[in-house]
Amino acid sequence: MLLITCPVCAVTAEETEFSCGGLHVQPGETRRYARGVVREYWLCAAGCGSWFGLARHSVNQRILGSWTMGKEPPLFPGETA
Numbered sequence: 001m002l003l004i005t006c007p008v009c010a011v012t013a014e015e016t017e018f019s020c021g022g023l024h025v026q027p028g029e030t031r032r033y034a035r036g037v038v039r040e041y042w043l044c045a046a047g048c049g050s051w052f053g054l055a056r057h058s059v060n061q062r063i064l065g066s067w068t069m070g071k072e073p074p075l076f077p078g079e080t081a
């Protein structure tokens, strides 16, 4: 079970209180689910209703960070540009 914190309203809840919208991709970028760092869109269904980006490791499920929509996502540890 993932414990997610919304970067917009700061509510922290289990992943079932959020809704995953799939992989986060930049224009012109092709990404697939793979071993390693994945970036996804998540909806803060339990809180403010905002979409945000979240990076997690697909093997150990560790959450590496999140960012608000409209901002450039940072490069996370283990991720290549």
Ligand SMILES: [Zn+2]
Residues within 6 Å of the ligand: 006, 007, 008, 009, 010, 011, 044, 047, 048, 049, 050
């Ligand atoms: Zn929120």
